[in-house]
Amino acid sequence: MKQTRFFLLVVLLMWVSFTGTGLAGDWIKPGEEKFRLDAGAFLAAFDTTLRIGSKKLGQGTDVNLEDDLDYDDSTVTYLFGGYWRFAKHHRLYTSYFVFDRDSSAQLNKELEIGDEVFPVGAGISSEFNLKIIPIAYGYSFINNEKHELTGILGLHWYKVDFKIAGYASAGAVPVNAESSADVNVPLPVIGFAYEYRFTERWTAGALAQAFYLKGSSSSLDFSGSLLNLGVKTEYWLFKNVGIGAAVNYFNLDVDVEDSDWKGALDYQYFGPQIYVSVRF
Numbered sequence: 061m062k063q064t065r066f067f068l069l070v071v072l073l074m075w076v077s078f079t080g081t082g083l084a085g086d087w088i089k090p091g092e093e094k095f096r097l098d099a100g101a102f103l104a105a106f107d108t109t110l111r112i113g114s115k116k117l118g119q120g121t122d123v124n125l126e127d128d129l130d131y132d133d134s135t136v137t138y139l140f141g142g143y144w145r146f147a148k149h150h151r152l153y154t155s156y157f158v159f160d161r162d163s164s165a166q167l168n169k170e171l172e173i174g175d176e177v178f179p180v181g182a183g184i185s186s187e188f189n190l191k192i193i194p195i196a197y198g199y200s201f202i203n204n205e206k207h208e209l210t211g212i213l214g215l216h217w218y219k220v221d222f223k224i225a226g227y228a229s230a231g232a233v234p235v236n237a238e239s240s241a242d243v244n245v246p247l248p249v250i251g252f253a254y255e256y257r258f259t260e261r262w263t264a265g266a267l268a269q270a271f272y273l274k275g276s277s278s279s280l281d282f283s284g285s286l287l288n289l290g291v292k293t294e295y296w297l298f299k300n301v302g303i304g305a306a307v308n309y310f311n312l313d314v315d316v317e318d319s320d321w322k323g324a325l326d327y328q329y330f331g332p333q334i335y336v337s338v339r340f
Contacts, residue, residue, distance in 0.1 A: 093339040097142040100335025112323040130165035157192040174239035186224040218245040284314035
């Protein structure tokens with residue numbers, strides 16, 4: 061409820077702040093804005109598989125959060141982002157996504173997570189939190205009245221936190237076990253974005269980003285891949301204020317072994333977005 065009120069307040073403030081000035085002055089044509097900010101809601105459908113191993117128990121169990129731990133397979137979250145167009149063909153982007161999820165369940169299979177074994181029938185509670193902060197540079201090979209084609213090079217920073225605790229008996233065996241892990245994963249990305257401008261008010265576009273990285277050192281073994289695909293359409297109601305709708309598919313697949321995390325994460329989401337944009 062607090063998140064919903066906060067989001068509605070942000071939208072209201074953006075609307076009130078800019079509609080008053082948005083009818084005056086010269087119209088900002090697509091591709092001529094200097095700054096842009098977006099705030100919106102995202103209905104995401106998830107498929108999440110997690111593995112946390114240890115030196116004590118080895119590799120650990122592959123745990124599907126939605127199937128094994130009764131996590132909701134969809135939820136509404138919020139998105140914030142924007143960019144700075146510091147020259148006609150150059151932009152710097154950033155955005156911020158948070159996915160905070162939790163569940164309570166009774167296990168129908170034994171799970172080895174970290175140093176703990178959670179038996180069949182155990183009651184457990186768990187939390188899974190993911191923060192995504194992409195930072196990128198974009199160069200527009202084409203930027204004219206009808207088209208903008210942009211190459212993108214950047215870094216996606218992921219912070220994953222997972223906690224699980226047994227809180228009930230499994231048959232005659234009491235369960236008193238806890239396990240947790242956290243990891244920070246920076247992944248470079250490359251991609252392209254395209255926008256078609258039907259009019260000065262109405263645009264549509266698409267985005268594709270991907271990368272694969274594998275490496276090791278004395279303290280870290282890592283492999284990871286990323287795929288991010290999206291399509292959108294936007295309409296500028298006023299000079300400074302617009303609305304948009306998009307559909308996004310995202311897949312993150314990482315395998316990490318370091319002092320904080322020994323395991324893997326395969327994380328997918330897909331769903332529609334709606335948002336309000338302001339530009340200057």
